[in-house]
Amino acid sequence: MARQSLREQLLDAGFRTIWNSGYAATGVRDIVAAADARPGSFTNHFASKEEFAGEVLDRYFAYVSGLVEAALAQDGTSPVGRLRRYLDVITSKLEAHDWARGCMIGNLSLETAVHSEPLRLQLVAIFERWRQPFAACIAEGQAAGDITRAFDADDLADFLLSSWQGAMLRMKVERSPAPLERFKKIIFSTVFAKEPTQ
Template identity: 40%
Template sequence: MDAAKPARRGPKPNAQTRQKLIEAGLKEIHANGFAATGIQKIVDDINVPKGSFYNYFDSKEAFGAEVCDRYSEQALARLTGFLADADKPPLRRLKAYFDDRAASFALRGFVQGCVLGNFSAETVDHSELIRQHVATHFRRWSGVIAACLAEAQRDGALAGDLPADTLADFILNSWEGALLRMRAERGAAPLEAFKQMVFDTLLHGRAH
């Protein structure tokens, strides 16, 4: 029989504190990267003892996976909010989303980028747990974009010569690459090039 997992010591975990730790971690990791973010800084941000961190998370790696989940949850809500706007045709909804994201990065000075993309560049080669979470969330994002493109195909605004999921994967991959170039160049040019190629050439070129 396997030995039972030792009970955690310390105060009983509090759901509100747990959420605050995740939010503080997301802020710090987005700004500084996963490796450079220390647990001490996170617990200091919300004024809890460092030892209490392990009442909520088994390891920093497990914590990082939950930070991925929180960021994806927020980002997916924003994406679905734009793509659910029935007052606009599907391709205009998609462009409005990327216009909004580009404007947001401009306000922040073209730094930080996408948390999932940052984890991909920094962490996934060394953490199978985080890799699985990142890959799952990217697939979900791509699926939402694919549903929008499929609607455009049904409406006749977009040809069906390429499957919607293939187009969606390409668009998401291109966006994540554009964000890396944006950070390196500290400017909007990679994002503008992305939008021009996707909406003026890739999707426009497949319109009926």
């Protein structure tokens, strides 16, 4: 029987290692060791660490997209309630790692955007796709009068994702959920609050 390819094993190990340690601190040797693979096996499957990180990033975004789909699902919960549900789900996952790990998309944006044009472009595309379900949920809330119509739904979705990434950055620095809770408190009492009736 032919030996199973180590490709998936390397990707699984790299996913964990890059998320825990970051891109710069993770060497090919670390990935190979975490996969319990032979030296040299990495180059049989990947042309470079950069290409490998791109595949890990796609895998992570697929994971996040599943969380987004579940949280924003139209199940009778209001659009604002679904947005809150997403942020609360992510908060619970961040807590499980003692507020230290953050979001791989945000982490790689900080680490690689200046040094890797392919990864930067991949991140641009990810943010575009990531924004879409949030914009749709926000537009639904705007139509119901539950979210301000002073701003375009796409712009509000960008604002939500960008500000949430900033809150997670502060969370990692402080090792505390306080920045996340502060963000949620402000956003749900301002742009994601009911518009005052005239």
